Amino acid sequence: MHYDVIQVGAELARAHRAQGVVEGKLAGLGFEQRLELAAEAWSQDAVATAAIEGERINLTAVRSSVARRLGVGNQDGANAPRNVEGLLDIMDDAVLQRAAPLSHERLCAWQAALFPTGYSGMTKILVGAYREHAEPMQVVSGGFGRERVHYEAPSSAHVPAEMQQFLDWFNATTEHDSLVKAALAHLWFETIHPFEDGNGRVGRVLIDLVLARENGEISRLIRTSQRLLDKRRDYYEQLERAQHGDLDVTAWVLWFVEQVRVSCEEASGVMDAALATALFWMNHQDKVLTTRQRKVVKLLLDAGPHGFEGGMNTRKYESVGGTSRATASRELIELEDMGILGRVGAGRSTRYYLTIPGWGPAGTVSSTTPPPPEPAPDARPSYRR
Template sequence: MSTMYIWEDKAWPNFTYDLSCVQETLYQYARETSSLAGGLSQVSEEMKEETGIDLMVLEALKTSEIEGEKLNVEEIRSSVRKQLGLSFNPKLTQDPKACGIATFMISVRETFKEKLSKKKLFEWHRMIFSGRKDPELGKWRTGQEPMQIVSGSIGHEIIHYEAPPSGCLDAEMENFIFWFNETDPMKGQKKIPGPVRAAITHLYFECIHPFFDGNGRIGRTLSEKALSQDLGHPVLLRLSTTIERHKKEYYRELSEASRGEMDITEWINYFVKTVYEAQLDSKKNIVFVLQKEKFWNNFGSYLNEQQEKVIRRIFKERVSGFEGGMSAQKYMKITECSKATATRDLTFPITWVR
């Protein structure tokens, strides 16, 4: 007997679920949302802007890595800064992939209040494949061959999922877009909790799989759009970063949820917890930004040029920190100074931090 996929169920797309298993997580999410807002209120506008840029850069990098595409983080950063009208390195804005994903991330954040539309989805699809000339860019897939997610070697393929035929896509996506816009909390309609709506959005979109490629990247950012609409401002979450850290679990949960019955309680449980984990990561990042700004305000004027260069290099590693700490050898390599200078500069901070 062939496997039934969720879209083949007569009840599709009327998902059912029980939220009792995520009530505590939803409560914690709401509490941390308030805490994050309080933390951000203490950050300067300049730092808020840099935090937003860092977020977009890391999300662009990680959402691409999930799909097996490696991009240069500094090229993405420079492309984001260019798009925002900020200073950038022209030498690092040549890769069309980096420019495209940067444009995509900015568009998603700047248009979070807008209704979702077929036109916008097509624009995003062209953005993430900037530089390519595929005939199916910016439109629903049209091939007659089944859209299958397959693993394994030739002759030993395992079919994990088969999406609806291309002939159904206009109707399926019309229904999806209507549902997404009708459940927008900014319209004042019956409200689905933000993380729950984000979970349904992602699964619903991925099950349809409307594009020949790029469905994962667009699907994850649609979840972030849903979260932003719930908050009323662009969400400060690194959702793709969290998903990439547990990529096998993500694909397993997505595969299981896309088969069989319409009850998606397990998927919602998984996804809501993933959103909450991403939120806790963001909290660490906000605390880091606050501490960094406090450091520069208190000690920036005491640093010589070499010390400032090293501190900026350490801060570049963000929450993860500088691997192995700082040593005289590392200091010498970063600043190209003598061992005596490195030792003196590393000892000097102790006298003014006390």
């Protein structure tokens, strides 16, 4: 496989700048905040890599397991199923044991962890070993009678030799940039397709391993699988084109590096919200809130800059806080008077937003934001929707 270094170079530079921004912003967060962000990113990425394969796993159970592993957040939730714990095990191994060489045994252990019962759904499969069946290994989509073969992998007889060549390359020091190596490693592994099942998930953990070798545990914050899930159709199409074309994989590498860059930019946005949250609590540390008020404020903070659609109103506060309409109205006004919430609209259209710059619509009014001056008698007033 080869690629055009000049074409890829510009996108690599952008991706590495985005990585640097993530590292810089991370330095401004406290240890607990870093762990909380890493835990959420890891949880979301685990759910995403399973979802790419059409498997739905419970995010709440994943969060509890990740919290116990990192020693942060709510660690008292339900245990995840064994196969989900296995997925978290191999994702953790890729980060914590990033310096260890990749081997046949390690890869086979990863795949076995995904199928602790020896079954994929209702089908018994070979686990902890490369495929051995005589039939061609095909990547297929579509229902029965409408199947489409996207790719046919090398025969099982050739897999051990192909994998040895892959491992020799992966463990050797190469001239490739780390992001390029991640792109090539994922493509090469998926092309060999060495296991009866689990190749996609194991192949994406290889991406985690390469990024962890470059960035350490910071790599947990970069949700590459989430991005690949968001671009799932493009992801499959790009892989298919690279597998069916000649040995020039420039288009695949360019596309992959772009996805990592976007993942870094999204992680940067998450950290912006975390920094804003930390500054918000620091600015309001002297305020005395009721349990309900603190719950509502935390809900708004957790939703992020654009996450709580329509803002907070009396009806929503009443539902979230489990209180009366009168109490909800009074406590919202108290939060406004404290400068914690800003108000938009009036009457039944009144909505409240956190007084964090950029987190509410234009025109938010609060005790920290004075209302606009009254227009002069001859002036035509302007209105905002």
